[in-house]
Amino acid sequence: MNFEEWEPIxxxxxxxxxxxxxxxxxxxxxxxxxxxxRSLNVQRLSELIYxxxxxxxxxxxxxxxxxxxxxxxxRVVMAADGATSVLLKNGIVPDIVVTDLxxxxxxxxxxxxxxSVIVVHAHGDDIPAMKQYVPSLxxxxxxxxxxxxxxxxxxxxxxxxxxxxxLAKEFGAESIALIGFDFEDSNVSEVKQKKLQWAKKLISEF
Numbered sequence: 001m002n003f004e005e006w007e008p009i010x011x012x013x014x015x016x017x018x019x020x021x022x023x024x025x026x027x028x029x030x031x032x033x034x035x036x037x038r039s040l041n042v043q044r045l046s047e048l049i050y051x052x053x054x055x056x057x058x059x060x061x062x063x064x065x066x067x068x069x070x071x072x073x074x075r076v077v078m079a080a081d082g083a084t085s086v087l088l089k090n091g092i093v094p095d096i097v098v099t100d101l102x103x104x105x106x107x108x109x110x111x112x113x114x115x116s117v118i119v120v121h122a123h124g125d126d127i128p129a130m131k132q133y134v135p136s137l138x139x140x141x142x143x144x145x146x147x148x149x150x151x152x153x154x155x156x157x158x159x160x161x162x163x164x165x166x167l168a169k170e171f172g173a174e175s176i177a178l179i180g181f182d183f184e185d186s187n188v189s190e191v192k193q194k195k196l197q198w199a200k201k202l203i204s205e206f
Contacts, residue, residue: 001156001166003148010145013158013198017191021146023124028144031122032152034134035142039151042141044117048095049171052076056164056178057083057094059103063180064090070179078168080160083180084111098143098164101129112137119143121163122152156206162199166206178203 014021055075057063059082067090079087079094082103087094093114100121101108112118120134121143134140142152143163155170157163161181168176183200185193 001154001170003154006145006154006156009202013145016198017194020124023127024122024144024146027122027124027127027130028142028146028149028152030127031120031130031134031142031144032149034130035120035140035151037151038138038140040117040139040141042153045096045119045141045167046171048076048117049168049173051172051174053175054078054168054173054177056080056161056168056176056181057087058161058178058181059083059086060180060182060185062182066179067092075177076168076173078164079111079116080164080180081108084108084116086180087111096164096167098160098167100160101126101133105129105133109133109136112139115139117141119163119167121145121160156202158202159195159199162202165203169206 053075055072056078058080063083063086077094078096081099084097085104085107088107094116096117097108097111098119099108117139118137119141144152144154148154156166183196
């Protein structure tokens with residue numbers, strides 16, 4: 001995703017939620033320092049995704065049921081944050097985890113130890129979590145929704161789920177299937193509902 005193309009969308013999101021761009025930028029700088037020279041090369045994402053069939057797993061309650069009806073053995077499996085726990089519970093190690101570190105970190109760290117690539121997203125609300133968890137991750141790539149840095153990339157996207165989609169498109173997936181997504185979930189907070197609508201919009205339009 002070209003940042004010049006993404007920036008107007010990002011600004012619209014900031015305005016809609018009243019988020020502070022300077023906090024996102026502070027978080028990206030911190031993530032850059034925490035990762036240092038340990039970052040995986042993004043070529044690793046290309047190796048996993050390019051011309052492959054990708055399944056992106058959201059963390060809606062229906063994920064476990066949908067997993068029973070689909071064969072993921074020949075697919076690249078991407079987990080949106082908390083979906084990692086459901087996948088591990090069902091004996092599936094995701095190839096890629098996209099997280100802003102508010103899922104079950106014990107499971108995300110387990111996935112990291114099992115070889116998952118962990119794409120950690122920096123935003124203004126997860127600075128304490130980054131300080132706590134990023135130093136212990138082995139297979140880490142940094143991401144931001146603001147200005148990219150040398151080792152913190154902007155692939156596009158806003159929530160963990162739609163960031164997975166942007167990532168898969170960025171690296172040339174042959175096909176993308178979504179499971180465990182419920183954009184109309186009424187059992188979440190108003191803010192979460194609003195985020196889900198943004199995710200739906202971004203996935204459908206980009």
